[in-house]
Amino acid sequence: MACGICFALPELSLPQGNEYNLGRLEEGKIYARGFSIKNIGDDELKLKAVRVGCGCTTITYPKNKVRVLPNQAIEVKFTFNTEGMEGEHTKYIYIESNDPDEPIIKVKLICNVERQSAAVISRFLSFGLFTVLGAGLIDGFNPCAFTVLVFFISFLSFVGYRKLELLVLGAVFIFSVFVTYILIGIGLFKFIQSLEVFSLLSKIIYLGTAVLAIILGIYSLYDWYIYKKTGNPEEIKLKLPQFIKKKIQRIxxxxxRNRRRTLIDLAIAVFVSGFIVSLLESVCTGQTYVPTIAYVLKTSSLRGKAFFYLALYNLMFILPLVIIFLAALxxxxxxxxxxxxxxxxxAVKLLTAALFFLLAFLLFIAK
Structure with a gap:
């Protein structure tokens, strides 16, 4: 027993390892951080000093000598000042103790500091998922989109289709819209990607799309103002042209109109007509779709999952259509x-304007 006590020794352990990644930080800020020290030995661990390797790091605890009993742990707390920093940095904290094997242990601190303007841009770009989801949802509430569906359901009811037939044909129509917009999106993806071989032309495309988004945003604000003033939806600029609207209704x-066909024949015909209608309708709804696709392709963090975001956009796009369809039933x-x-x-016009301006901004800053 006495011999066992003679050989009892302290041993300092760092549960998180000797390397501490502080992550992505903003320049000009002070961050409070900490890491654990544990005594995994059999004797009392004495921390003699915790020192830093630069003026940017300040130890807040422990400032004096500390004793750590076997199987106990303490947290070393420090602050990290990023003032004047930019890019990747490596700093060190030195822990001096009575550990016979490692009397001085070095903890490596790693961080990536961004200038405040760059950090703001990164924060905006991190909104990618929400931007795409929001764009799809706002586009789905576009009057161009759901007025066509309302006319479709109303005409089916007028002709005398039963509820089951309405359910099937309405679902087929919405599915056709979804498929069509997916195909349009893939086509736009491929087209824009094919132009990226030509660097200058690619930049012009993205810049032109950003400018287009600004123009559409201004028109949306104009539509909001003119509708607020007159209350007449015919006065707004961003809408489905009358000749296309009549063409859609005729299709x-x-x-x-012919109810003597089987439900399967009708479903096929509705799917085809939904495809054609969606192509015509895209003259209006594509105003949001094109800038969103350009934004996804230009943003490196989103580009790898472009088709995933495309599907999400279109799911959000048809969500209002599904709600309207169920309400009509x-x-x-x-x-x-x-x-x-x-x-x-x-409200839709204001949200659409805000979305256009946001997409334009993101297209300007995305890399």
Whole structure:
């Protein structure tokens, strides 16, 4: 027993290892951090001093000698000042103790410091997922999108389709819209990517898209103002052209007027008409779609998952259509939808303007 006591020794351990990654930090700020020290030996560990290798690091605890009993731990606390720093940095903290094997242990601190302007840009770019989801949802509330669906459901009801037929054909129509926009998105992806071989042309495309987004944002603000002033939706600029609207209505009428066809035949016809209608409708809804796709492709953190974001965008795009479709099945009339659309048109226009300006900003700063 006495011999065992003679050989009892302290042993300093760093549970997190000898390297501490402080992560991505902003220049000009002071960060409070800490790491654990544990005595895994059989005797009392005496911390004689905890020293730093630069003036940017300040030990806040322990400032004096500390005793750590076997199997106990303490936390070394320090502050890290990033003033005047930029880029990757490596600093050290030195721990001096009575550990016979390692009387001085060096803890390596690693960090990447960004200037405040760069940090702000990084924060904006980190909103990628929410930007894409928000863009898809706002685009889905675009009057161009759901007025077509309302007309489709209303016409089916007028012709005399039963609820089951309405359910099937409406679902097929929405699915056709989803597939069509996915295909349009893939086509735009491939087109923009093919131009990236030519560096100057690629920059012009992205810059042009950003400028287009600004122009569309200004038009959206104009639409908000003019509708607020007049209350007449016909006065707004960003809308589906009348001749395209009539063309869409004619396609829907020609497709669904003949009720003598089987449900499968009707579903196929509705899918095809949904594809054509979506292509025509994209003249209006594509105003948001194109800048969003350009933003995804230009942002390196999003680019690798471009098709994933494309699918997310379009799922959010059809979400309002699904809600409207289900509401229509429950008896909500086209007149009620029209009133709701007019009541919220100002908010939609403001949100759309904000989205266009955000996409333009992100296109300018994305790398």
């Amino acid at each position: 829907i009428q020609d497709t669904t 429950r008896g909500v009339t086209s007149e009620m939808f029209s009133k709701m659309a007019r009541r919220h048109l100002q």
